[in-house]
Amino acid sequence: MPISRHELEHLCRLAHIALDESEMVDMLGQISTVVDHVSRLQSVDTEGIEPTAYAVPIDSVVRDDDTELSWPTEAVLTNAPRRYGDFFEVQSIFE
Amino acid sequence: MIDLTSLTLSGARGLLDRREISSVELTQAHLDRIDRLEPQLNAYIRVTGDIALAQAVRADEAMRRGEAGELAGIPMALKDILSTVGVPTTCGSRILENYVPQYNATVVDRLAASGAVVLGKTNMDEFAMGSSNENSAFGPVHNPWCLERVPGGSSGGSATAVASSEAVYALGTDTGGSIRQPAALTGTVGLKPTYGRVSRYGLVAFASSLDQIGPITRTVADAAAVLGVIAGPDPRDSTALNAPVPDYSAALTGDIRGLRVGIPREYFGDGLDSEVRVVVERAIEVLQSLGARAVPISLPSSEHALSTYYVISPAEAMANLARYDGVRYGLSLPGDDIWSMYALTREAGFGAEVKRRIILGTYVLSAGYYDAYYRKAQQVRTLVRRDFDAAFGEVDVIVGPTTPTPAFPIGAKVDDPLQMYLNDVYTVPINMAGITAVSVPAGLASGLPVGVQIIGRALDEETILRVGDAFERETGHNLLRPPMTAEVSA
Amino acid sequence: MNGPYVPVVGLEVHAQLLTASKMFCGCSSRYSGAPPDTHCCAVCAGMPGALPVVNARAVELGLLTALALHCTVPRASKFDRKNYSYPDLPKGYQISQYDDPIGRGGFLDYRIGDRVIRWGITRVHLEEDTGKTTHTDVDGREVSLVDYNRSGVPLMEIVTDPEMRMPEEAREFVSALRQVLMYLGVNDGDLQAGSMRVDVNISLTGPNGERNPKVEVKNLNSLRALERSLAYEIERQGRLLAGGETVEQETRGWSEKEEKTVPQRTKEYAHDYRYFPEPDLPPLVIRQADLDRLTGTMPEMPMTRSGRFVSQYGLTPFHAQVLTRERPLADYFERAAAADRSVPPRIYANWITGDLMRLLGEEQRAAEEIPIPPENLAELLSLIETGEISGSAGKQVLDEMFTSGQAAHAIVERRQLRQVADSAALDTLTDEVLAANPGMVDQYRKGKTNVIQALVGQAMKSSQGRANPQVVRDLLERKLN
């Protein structure tokens, strides 16, 4: 089942990935091939089969409501590409 | 004079404990070797020589005081996806090229507590997505057995460093085969522990329900020793199992008499290279000669495991990689507004394979497709698990090939994702089921290493290590070294 | 009503849970007023490789709420990833709950006057709060600044059924829900500060039952804003529909300044949350024993309690409602009333809702900060009831108890406020009062007997409130007649 150009553009928007024209063409072909392959799953009879979302059968792993020291502010911000004082700075959200 | 870089972990342990060598000497020898070999191999993204020597000095002091841990003073390498405080952790990606973590992964802390010496951070497929190590922003890794070939991936740097004696051992991560497949292709031992056996805290996530950290070594005994140090519960990882850690080294008795070895029909089908088949069949004969009993079994759903993998892992990856947006760390390219900043940053920061998987993951989860792909894949995942449950009702371990072919030439599959993905066809089912497997060198095919995969029940690393160790002692395949290694050390 | 259109209203309430630490890490969740990025760690700042671990207390508080709202609590629940991008969301997804929330299908009963209304609760789920983004100007550049202190604070989302409701009913629902959450101790109820946040969905149903597109209104940080914005939207949408236009499905914000809703600038240009189970968190199995234990700790809910105050203590419905508005006040009343049962409960209610609440108001103190132990109030009221001190002296004593924290009898002794019932002293006092007010004496004798009240007042005044008013009255009457 090939993916349409329009569909791919929508996926790129959702994933925040900008592709140039040649990448777009390559991606269309490659994604379609892989989707085609994984579509074989549709032929497997899974009637009444519970989905497995977790690799190990454990549950209810929780911690007590105890506080721990937070990081020094400098450690939080040290990798920030842009900062303003102790805030992370980003370009305006609005156009 | 012994070649210090030829030592195994247990060999080095003995010499260090008897003060015949020092950790500083051992570490320096490995750093020298890295200097000589790296131009050809590119196994490391970053070598941390100063840190390693400082750790070696401390380890020597600790050993003098008699306070040293099991791994004290022995130089090793970390896949560059494990968070190291103060040392850049790139995940093989342009987007994290300058990211310096402010905390250590739990495994890194455990190694440090044991006195390990970290030589550096190894090369890898970007965000662990790949089976050839060609998807690294820092250039491909070359297989020490044949420099024109890939070492496998995504832990290709770790496997290569160990195979070429640029490190005594290394840690890798395995999401669909990323420890076992490169181990097989480089003639090393690669162990994927049971999901939850080793804490994932500080392992930069690719596919969270599948990722697991494990050792790459030159002997099974070494893998057992390393696992013993890194395994165990961790309050920072909710999926880490709360189970006691056995003495894995004590499990290596060499005795596998009466052991039932399952031979899965599906692992010997059309896709298997004929030379690899011969090597693996010979390995099974060796196990029988040691007293094990071969039992034909079937894992009928394994043919769908790969499809399942290429739905579930990209979906999880899509979410895990959403945080690389240029706001808090990593690459950040300004745009007209924040949305164009996101898109430009991610376009420039991610390589082609990572983008493919993010798009694929977005697709299989997007509105209207969830049931057809994601939910379906989870149901088939259940079937894959049931196959193993049923098989382990009859056998103690399952044995087959680790990969369908030996190492292939660099560039051969880069433009054909599907062909590339087929490399993991025998390893992926194990991750799907959350169980454990080890790849052990089984000999050569046309001069290239072949691995045999020993698969075990959840939390039964002891048995697969025992089988691997017995096999290794009997055959000595693990002693074969890449030809270039001999040249260099001569 | 609104012409042929009936408003259908659904509410989404986000409430921060009163835990010590955050939802998935050990950072303190008390971030209010802290400098930016001082309550952060690898987990809540979304550092690569960090993993979440569920706060057990947050789960308990969520379950407590689900139970209080009569929800069905499932045997197993789980967390999911809600995928969307925004700079205040450090992981690029929010850990939330999608198809297995901790509570489903409940309701809340609340009262408007004599009417009891039941509003259905669709679901209660747990999630993590985001950081905070501020839009501002830095050196002439329009930028957004992000602070992650709030990121990862435990949040509970309560979603109501969409029902035909008027603005007042929505306001009173939120008021009642707020009261319940505060009673449970799960949330501080601060709409202004945003620890409780309300979003509204509103659509109009037409004369033939047709549903029109719904509008979401956000940023409602007071009950008044909630009511006004709903009224505004009902009017606006009604006008559009009546004029043959259509209502656009959109998100709007409430502008306090302009007293109207305005279209919100869009947050994101593509929506599709791509929920899937959070692989980093094993599912939660909810055991009946845990639910039983929580039910055992659940306080009486305000409406029930108010009804009991009427039936058990004989209070007026008004007093009962005032006293139960806040749990600490209701607790205070009951502890005081229990301390001395010889004083009738309505007397406690009078004093607490009257003078004590006045004092609290003057000092801007909350009900949990009443500086008078309930036993001390009981002692004071008993002194008044037994006639040892007068009511007016009692007021003075209460004032002083409030500021000094001293016990009633100590203040009464020191200030010699005990009532004078000794007739010789009162005899002199009344004589003096009659002598000083010949005009009133005259009026009384001409038949205007109610001036006796003023004369009693004079006597009380000159005795500094210590005279027993009944004895004074008797004496005056005897002397005048």
Ligand SMILES: [Mg+2]
């Ligand atoms: Mg929400």
Ligand SMILES: [Zn+2]
């Ligand atoms: Zn934190």
